[in-house]
Amino acid sequence: DAGITQSPRHKVTETGTPVTLRCHQTENHRYMYWYRQDPGHGLRLIHYSYGVKDTDKGEVSDGYSVSRSKTEDFLLTLESATSSQTSVYFCAISGTGENTGELFFGEGSRLTVL
Amino acid sequence: AQSVAQPEDQVNVAEGNPLTVKCTYSVSGNPYLFWYVQYPNRGLQFLLKYITGDNLVKGSYGFEAEFNKSQTSFHLKKPSALVSDSALYFCAVRDGGSARQLTFGSGTQLTVLP
Numbered sequence: 001d002a003g004i005t006q007s008p009r010h011k012v013t014e015t016g017t018p019v020t021l022r023c024h025q026t027e028n029h030r031y032m033y034w035y036r037q038d039p040g041h042g043l044r045l046i047h048y049s050y051g052v053k054d055t056d057k058g059e060v061s062d063g064y065s066v067s068r069s070k071t072e073d074f075l076l077t078l079e080s081a082t083s084s085q086t087s088v089y090f091c092a093i094s095g096t097g098e099n100t101g102e103l104f105f106g107e108g109s110r111l112t113v114l
Numbered sequence: 115a116q117s118v119a120q121p122e123d124q125v126n127v128a129e130g131n132p133l134t135v136k137c138t139y140s141v142s143g144n145p146y147l148f149w150y151v152q153y154p155n156r157g158l159q160f161l162l163k164y165i166t167g168d169n170l171v172k173g174s175y176g177f178e179a180e181f182n183k184s185q186t187s188f189h190l191k192k193p194s195a196l197v198s199d200s201a202l203y204f205c206a207v208r209d210g211g212s213a214r215q216l217t218f219g220s221g222t223q224l225t226v227l228p
Contacts, residue, residue: 033215042120042204042218043158058215090157101146101165101208103216105157 003027004106006091012112019078021109023091025071031094032074033103034058034066036087043090049074081113116141118207120219127195128227135190135222137205147188148206148216149179158204164188175199195226 003026013019023032031050035043035058045058047066055066063085065077078085089109095102117140127133139145146165150158162173169181179190188205202223206216 035218040123040220042118042220044218045215048215101163102148102160103158103206104160107157108155 006106029093033092118219133195139207152202
């Protein structure tokens with residue numbers, strides 16, 4: 001296993017409330033990613049990080065922000081959750097060495113916004 | 115921009131028969147190509163990748179994929195399907211010069227019938 005932990009694994013919240021999802025890695029990898037998975041869309045990149053305090057937007061970044069104050073933690077925040085953000089969120093880290101190019105995924109965080 | 119197409123939402127095959135899951139891609143520059151598998155309520159697991167070299171790539175669980183540059187395809191194959199191969203399969207691509215983020219296809223649900 002790649003040593004990636006996501007929390008919470010399940011969350012139900014109401015429209016307009018803030019939500020923070022946490023990704024924790026024990027691999028000391030530089031690159032970390034947040035994707036969302038929706039039926040018919042596969043996985044779409046929300047934000048990624050290439051180092052502490054270094055982040056950039058992905059394909060579907062509107063309504064989301066991220067922070068990375070330590071190598072091991074990458075936080076995804078929904079400032080004011082909407083029903084369209086109901087999804088399964090996956091964190092990933094990028095492999096190095098012989099695993100270069102591969103992504104290793106966490107188990108996912110299922111978010112329901114009512 | 116890079117993109118991936120998986121033209122089939124669903125593939126059904128009888129156990130013991132060969133299986134093929136199709137993928138075509140678009141990318142500027144040399145592609146890095148990947149296949150991932152997802153079992154219910156789990157994160158994605160890496161199956162195999164093509165970066166350079168032999169066009170036929172062998173991966174986990176007896177799967178293989180053939181890189182075809184002229185047809186911009188990277189189809190996943192297995193000579194003899196197992197019921198346990200039933201899962202959701204994703205093709206992904208990245209540009210060799212990008213900041214390592216992968217672009218995923220929409221996924222193909224493979225069902226192997228006993």
